[in-house]
Amino acid sequence: MELPKAYDHTQVEDKLYEAWMQTGYFNPDKLPNAESREPFTVSLPPPNVTGVLHMGHAFEDTIQDTVIRYQRMKGKKALWVPGTDHAAIATQAKFEKEHYKKAGKSRHDYTREDFFAMIQEFAMANQKGILSQLHKLGLSLDWSRLAFTLDKDRETAVKTAFKEMYDSGLIYRGHRVVNWDPKGQTTVSDDEIDYEETKAKLYTFRYSKDFPIAIATTRPETKVGDTAVAVHPDDARYQKYIGQEFDVEFCGVPLHIKIIADKEVDPAFGTGALGVTPAHSAVDYEMAQRHDLPIKPVINEFAKMTVGEDWLLGKKTAEARQLIADKLKEQGLVEKEEETIQNLSKAQRTGGVIEPLPKLQWFIAVNKKFKAKSGNLKGIAQGQEVTLKEVMKTAVESGQINIMPERFEKIYFHWIENLRDWCISRQIIYGHQIPVWYKGEEIYCGLTPPETDGWTQDTDTLDTWFSSGLWTFSTLGWPEQTPDLKAFHPTSVMMPGYEILFFWVARMVLMSGFLLGDIPFHRVYLHGIVRDKQGRKFSKSLNNGIDPLEMTAKYGTDALRFALVFGAAPGNDVIFDEQKVKGMKHFANKLWNIARFVMTNVEASDFEFEAETEADKAILEALEKTTRSVTKNLDSFMLHEAAQDIYQFAWRELADVYLEKSKEQLKDENYKANTEKILLHQLIWTLKLLHPFMPFITEHIWQMLKERQLVKTDWLMVADWPKIQ
RNA sequence: GGGCAUUUAGCUCAGUUGGUUAGAGCGUUGCAUUCACAUUGCAAAGGUCACUGGUUCGAGUCCAGUAAUGCCCACCA
Numbered sequence: 001m002e003l004p005k006a007y008d009h010t011q012v013e014d015k016l017y018e019a020w021m022q023t024g025y026f027n028p029d030k031l032p033n034a035e036s037r038e039p040f041t042v043s044l045p046p047p048n049v050t051g052v053l054h055m056g057h058a059f060e061d062t063i064q065d066t067v068i069r070y071q072r073m074k075g076k077k078a079l080w081v082p083g084t085d086h087a088a089i090a091t092q093a094k095f096e097k098e099h100y101k102k103a104g105k106s107r108h109d110y111t112r113e114d115f116f117a118m119i120q121e122f123a124m125a126n127q128k129g130i131l132s133q134l135h136k137l138g139l140s141l142d143w144s145r146l147a148f149t150l151d152k153d154r155e156t157a158v159k160t161a162f163k164e165m166y167d168s169g170l171i172y173r174g175h176r177v178v179n180w181d182p183k184g185q186t187t188v189s190d191d192e193i194d195y196e197e198t199k200a201k202l203y204t205f206r207y208s209k210d211f212p213i214a215i216a217t218t219r220p221e222t223k224v225g226d227t228a229v230a231v232h233p234d235d236a237r238y239q240k241y242i243g244q245e246f247d248v249e250f251c252g253v254p255l256h257i258k259i260i261a262d263k264e265v266d267p268a269f270g271t272g273a274l275g276v277t278p279a280h281s282a283v284d285y286e287m288a289q290r291h292d293l294p295i296k297p298v299i300n301e302f303a304k305m306t307v308g309e310d311w312l313l314g315k316k317t318a319e320a321r322q323l324i325a326d327k328l329k330e331q332g333l334v335e336k337e338e339e340t341i342q343n344l345s346k347a348q349r350t351g352g353v354i355e356p357l358p359k360l361q362w363f364i365a366v367n368k369k370f371k372a373k374s375g376n377l378k379g380i381a382q383g384q385e386v387t388l389k390e391v392m393k394t395a396v397e398s399g400q401i402n403i404m405p406e407r408f409e410k411i412y413f414h415w416i417e418n419l420r421d422w423c424i425s426r427q428i429i430y431g432h433q434i435p436v437w438y439k440g441e442e443i444y445c446g447l448t449p450p451e452t453d454g455w456t457q458d459t460d461t462l463d464t465w466f467s468s469g470l471w472t473f474s475t476l477g478w479p480e481q482t483p484d485l486k487a488f489h490p491t492s493v494m495m496p497g498y499e500i501l502f503f504w505v506a507r508m509v510l511m512s513g514f515l516l517g518d519i520p521f522h523r524v525y526l527h528g529i530v531r532d533k534q535g536r537k538f539s540k541s542l543n544n545g546i547d548p549l550e551m552t553a554k555y556g557t558d559a560l561r562f563a564l565v566f567g568a569a570p571g572n573d574v575i576f577d578e579q580k581v582k583g584m585k586h587f588a589n590k591l592w593n594i595a596r597f598v599m600t601n602v603e604a605s606d607f608e609f610e611a612e613t614e615a616d617k618a619i620l621e622a623l624e625k626t627t628r629s630v631t632k633n634l635d636s637f638m639l640h641e642a643a644q645d646i647y648q649f650a651w652r653e654l655a656d657v658y659l660e661k662s663k664e665q666l667k668d669e670n671y672k673a674n675t676e677k678i679l680l681h682q683l684i685w686t687l688k689l690l691h692p693f694m695p696f697i698t699e700h701i702w703q704m705l706k707e708r709q710l711v712k713t714d715w716l717m718v719a720d721w722p723k724i725q
Numbered sequence: 726g727g728g729c730a731u732u733u734a735g736c737u738c739a740g741u742u743g744g745u746u747a748g749a750g751c752g753u754u755g756c757a758u759u760c761a762c763a764u765u766g767c768a769a770a771g772g773u774c775a776c777u778g779g780u781u782c783g784a785g786u787c788c789a790g791u792a793a794u795g796c797c798c799a800c801c802a
Binding site: 410418566589 | 727729731738740749750751762764796800
């Protein structure tokens with residue numbers, strides 16, 4: 001049979017993926033000698049069901065597939081669990097936007113159930129597209145274990161987790177000033193906020209003519225909610241006022257102001273005196289707690305004023321700001337007006353300007369003691385009293401979890417130190433509804449609704465990261481003590497991008513630490529961000545996105561995968577360049593032609609060869625060296641180094657040098673037979689070494705060798721990794 | 726304001742514990758080519774490893790400082 005001169009990926013990939021699925025080997029239970037294999041587990045960071053996968057996903061998934069394929073060939077019971085994330089706010093916001101455009105209707109036009117169903121449908125449609133993309137990338141995911149953060153099994157896990165934390169007092173309900181997004185009409189976490197430098201006016205003024213202290217603010221409209229003025233305890237200027245209380249009328253609103261001393265106040269800023277607005281500033285709220293000050297809300301969920309005379313009441317904050325500033329000037333109360341740069345907080349998802357508001361929310365207490373569950377956490381004994389913060393810290397500090405690159409450990413610790421209680425309730429519909437019911441003063445938390453009448457369920461849903469925090473074990477059947485959970489948890493390695501170290505990685509450690517008394521994974525490999533040629537992030541606003549499928553169609557999946565892995569050190573950003581993908585297509589073709597050469601020249605079927613010539617000796621040594629180095633680099637997750645090793649070996653040493661030399665040796669009857677065996681051996685090992693990176697072409701060539709009875713193992717994907725004696 | 730990182734060939738980046746003439750891909754230049762492959766081969770040019778100082782027999786690699794760039798965290802009202 002005549003072999004085509006060039007490798008054509010379009011004729012290979014889809015068929016081969018289908019064939020792999022037929023073998024069942026993506027499922028570790030169906031691997032040859034499954035019982036005697038040692039487990040190796042990876043949970044896929046579940047992509048959001050908001051849309052389609054981008055190049056960042058292709059990168060993330062490629063490196064995981066490379067690792068999992070390598071481990072499978074090394075004889076591990078390799079499990080890679082696929083799934084998707086419902087991404088609560090992101091998905092609801094996206095759906096609402098699209099639906100409004102299409103139908104002109106918002107969430108208020110539907111019942112909760114109907115609206116939820118519509119989003120779920122939208123999510124599932126997106127999931128379908130995502131799954132087909134994952135197939136295209138050649139990923140050896142175990143589809144029999146597919147999960148979704150908002151499916152039935154995960155719902156059980158979420159409710160169980162909530163109840164356990166509630167029962168142990170770690171989950172509580174309380175008032176706090178939270179980040180309210182008036183646009184999305186929901187709470188957002190600190191991590192979901194973007195800061196934008198904006199020009200603002202800093203006004204220095206007095207509440208009234210006879211008030212002794214001037215204060216400074218960029219938000220005069222909040223000042224109608226002031227209940228105190230704080231100064232530094234050592235500030236000589238204000239000593240005599242500390243403890244005094246004043247009744248003033250400020251812009252038509254009566255205020256009762258107490259002068260307090262607090263170390264948090266910077267005497268050098270402004271007048272050194274701070275107007276305390278407990279209801280609309282997180283810092284002021286904490287100060288109010290310390291000094292037992294009343295909380296006086298003056299802004300509502302729609303960012304409108306709730307107090308004041310007609311000219312002020314009901315006005316938007318931005319308008320109210322100007323109105324009050326004007327009024328103050330008119331009354332001659334303004335002492336100074338300066339231009340300043342301010343960090344404006346905006347909700348990442350909706351772009352809404354964050355309004356700090358006191359709200360009744362659900363929280364996870366990170367500093368509250370609980371009894372540790374099992375003794376599987378290094379440095380924490382079973383039953384020992386610990387806090388979630390301590391668990392998160394100890395798991396990494398003890399070395400039980402290894403984060404690479406190492407520098408992120410420092411960032412992780414720093415984050416934990418500054419961690420406050422985690423607000424887990426969201427005022428949206430799409431997500432896991434909080435499993436708590438109320439009836440008058442009574443409150444009930446359970447997996448199912450209370451059986452008596454008259455209860456209503458909390459309308460809030462959980463932060464999406466609550467369910468993602470359970471991911472490593474909720475996908476393995478928890479809360480049931482399933483065989484999967486026993487065999488595959490803790491997982492071996494988690495490979496997300498460094499940008500979700502806090503969002504997700506830390507939360508998984510928290511959840512697993514509390515619920516299982518164990519770590520969720522032994523190692524965290526943090527990869528970088530894929531950027532465009534100019535080093536910019538891919539984003540919708542820049543419209544610089546490149547569809548991974550377009551690249552696979554043009555150059556082949558193997559070429560895309562190799563280009564992404566090549567030169568991507570852990571934690572480093574990758575510049576995506578189409579030229580690079582093209583180069584790797586050339587490499588795939590090189591491999592194809594090496595195989596062609598070998599197949600048309602070789603009839604050997606055993607490996608009883610020896611180094612008869614200098615060239616033989618050199619190539620055999622080079623292969624051993626490469627095998628050693630690729631193995632070592634894959635073991636230590638230096639995928640980029642391993643990729644480089646094989647590339648160099650296959651193209652330079654094998655193709656350019658030995659193949660050329662072998663042409664002479666094949667003509668010489670004295671060397672012919674031996675050379676053939678060496679050539680075949682070289683090809684087989686190269687295919688094995690390269691398979692985790694370029695699964696399609698290597699497997700395709702393997703199948704051709706199989707047809708020619710030059711190899712025995714049916715599938716390269718489960719062939720033994722080369723070993724050096 | 727606090728922290729972390731980066732700076733190596735025209736471009737994108739490797740260079741794991743300090744050890745012989747510093748590497749790769751792409752790009753550039755010249756030559757070759759009915760031979761597995763033009764999706765090719767051979768060859769060449771191209772680097773004071775940001776700068777300054779230090780440790781060492783020896784530094785791209787360790788230490789201190791400087792500069793530029795990027796990122797993260799906090800956020801001052």
